[in-house]
Amino acid sequence: MTDDRKKLGFGTMRLPLLHEGDQKSIDLKQVSEMVDRFLDRGFTYFDTAYPYHEEQSEVAVRKCLVERYDRDRFLLADKMPLFQVNRAEDYERIFREQLQKCGVTYFDYYLLHNLGSDRYGKTIELGGFEFVSRMKKEGYIRKMGFSFHDSAELLERILTEHPEVDFVQLQINYLDWESPVAQSRLCYETATRHGKPVVVMEPVKGGTLATLPERAMQVLRQAEVAGLDGEMQPKGGGSGSDTGLAYSPASYAVRYAASLKNVFMVLSGMSDLAQLDDNTSYMQEFVPLSEKEQAALAKVTDIMNETIDIPCTSCRYCMEECPMNIHIPAYFGLYNLYKVTGKKTNMYYQRYSMEHGKASECIKCGKCERICPQHIPIREQLVRFVELYES
Numbered sequence: 001m002t003d004d005r006k007k008l009g010f011g012t013m014r015l016p017l018l019h020e021g022d023q024k025s026i027d028l029k030q031v032s033e034m035v036d037r038f039l040d041r042g043f044t045y046f047d048t049a050y051p052y053h054e055e056q057s058e059v060a061v062r063k064c065l066v067e068r069y070d071r072d073r074f075l076l077a078d079k080m081p082l083f084q085v086n087r088a089e090d091y092e093r094i095f096r097e098q099l100q101k102c103g104v105t106y107f108d109y110y111l112l113h114n115l116g117s118d119r120y121g122k123t124i125e126l127g128g129f130e131f132v133s134r135m136k137k138e139g140y141i142r143k144m145g146f147s148f149h150d151s152a153e154l155l156e157r158i159l160t161e162h163p164e165v166d167f168v169q170l171q172i173n174y175l176d177w178e179s180p181v182a183q184s185r186l187c188y189e190t191a192t193r194h195g196k197p198v199v200v201m202e203p204v205k206g207g208t209l210a211t212l213p214e215r216a217m218q219v220l221r222q223a224e225v226a227g228l229d230g231e232m233q234p235k236g237g238g239s240g241s242d243t244g245l246a247y248s249p250a251s252y253a254v255r256y257a258a259s260l261k262n263v264f265m266v267l268s269g270m271s272d273l274a275q276l277d278d279n280t281s282y283m284q285e286f287v288p289l290s291e292k293e294q295a296a297l298a299k300v301t302d303i304m305n306e307t308i309d310i311p312c313t314s315c316r317y318c319m320e321e322c323p324m325n326i327h328i329p330a331y332f333g334l335y336n337l338y339k340v341t342g343k344k345t346n347m348y349y350q351r352y353s354m355e356h357g358k359a360s361e362c363i364k365c366g367k368c369e370r371i372c373p374q375h376i377p378i379r380e381q382l383v384r385f386v387e388l389y390e391s
């Protein structure tokens with residue numbers, strides 16, 4: 001679908017800001033420079049979406065990319081915000097608005113944004129798949145797909161019922177690969193079985209895998225000292241030098257995702273020139289992870305998992321009981337991750353709590369605890385989670 005050696009996509013959901021906290025104040029000058037360097041280095045794929053930067057990401061893409069380069073120099077992906085679609089007519093209205101905001105006459109890649117169990121039925125009912133198919137037939141879309149954060153079981157169902165989609169966008173990273181909640185491996189295998197190429201989002205798990213605990217860093221340092229078969233030599237500009245590593249921790253996470261055969265693009269939310277330099281340095285002449293690197297990451301994953309605080313196995317039994325539809329295992333996963341890395345992943349919490357009850361909405365009925373095979377004091381743990389994520 002694209003140049004296999006240039007599997008890095010420019011995500012525009014965390015662009016540099018002029019004023020901290022003001023998502024609309026995108027630093028257009030810096031973004032333009034980032035776009036220039038990205039294209040200069042041979043990369044082409046840009047990813048935006050309606051809600052990013054409080055609906056200003058698409059505008060920034062127009063100003064920094066579309067108005068400054070010929071349309072055939074880049075590939076642009078955009079997404080239909082399903083959470084804003086309440087009537088069938090909304091699809092057409094929003095789509096036209098997106099073309100206008102981006103300043104283009106077509107999208108190379110177009111996705112139904114965050115298709116999950118809660119939205120799938122409504123999307124079918126309102127004709128979402130028919131709409132994107134029609135836009136594709138009329139030449140407004142080159143490839144149609146959807147982004148997905150749900151179970152492999154649902155993905156199997158969607159791909160069986162909608163074989164017309166060209167690709168899927170999945171959350172894949174080495175920590176989530178075997179995770180029963182994210183189901184990265186199972187979802188990847190499902191997409192592959194259906195012959196759908198994959199775009200990877202969150203390869204660094206919202207930045208979590210960019211800063212590892214010291215024990216995990218030690219594993220990577222030792223692997224580098226032992227030699228990585230000389231398969232990848234450090235390039236100027238991007239390195240993990242301030243960490244004592246030849247390559248940044250994030251580079252291992254991005255290359256992990258890009259090493260999967262059926263992955264044609266790995267998105268990285270570019271937040272400044274330094275990050276762009278780092279990403280492009282090791283993705284310009286992409287080399288898949290060697291066996292030694294894979295083994296080192298397996299150890300890193302074990303270390304991360306060992307330090308887990310709440311022994312939740314993500315069996316989801318509690319979710320079937322919860323009257324408030326709280327995604328207990330996902331929230332416990334976020335809590336554990338914080339304990340390991342010391343970093344909060346607010347973006348993940350927002351995403352889960354858009355479709356499920358917030359942790360603070362627990363009414364303390366105790367139904368979940370009666371069924372939990374791990375005997376976890378769920379109510380008590382949710383209070384700790386609320387203190388961390390909602391206060």
Ligand code: SF4
Binds near residue numbers: 363364
């Ligand atoms: S105690 Fe809270 S989390 Fe557990 S089932 Fe009741 S509402 Fe849901």
Ligand code: SF4
Binds near residue numbers: 314
């Ligand atoms: S029932 Fe217990 S172990 Fe299973 S997902 Fe819920 S909290 Fe986790």
